[in-house]
Amino acid sequence: MNVSMTVNNTSYERDVEPRTLLVDFLRDDLGLTGTNIGCDTSQCGACTVHIDGAAVKSCTVLAAQADGASITTIEGLSINGELHPMQRAFTEKHGLQCGFCTPGMIMTAVKLVESYPEPTEEQIRHGLEGNLCRCTGYQNIVQAVDEGARLTEAHSPFESTPAEHQITLREAERRAWERSRT
């Protein structure tokens, strides 16, 4: 089947198997391998991307369900070669070790601070519950998100409109259904 979507501000149209997961489409068809597959069972959050402004685990969505959507992956976060403040914060606060979970963490964190521009530690830890890290013990990740919130506020080009920080598969399906009707 044919699907078309905008990914990182570029339009793509491809033929895919109906069963193709969005994460596989992004990695295999578009070569955007920054989005990782950690579990394939919607547990780890390594595959998190933004779909129409919401953080979604892309292993829970079929490419067909994202037909017509606007998607941002970790590769699309920077502007004119400048890292997104949340990316900088993860670097500066050492919010990673092996880095495998990091793209998903950052994609979730970006949406988290849109909902909570000055998040408490509790809000950060709660907001990251869907993202697992096997290396860091989370402390530096929490500090990185806190710093990322501060830096995001200070850098207006990266300021974004309020949005949900993570939506459910059911909500992603509802939106896909609505798009298919227009």
Ligand code: FES
């Ligand atoms: S690969 Fe999608 S949640 Fe783990």
Ligand code: FES
């Ligand atoms: S830094 Fe290795 S899994 Fe998180």
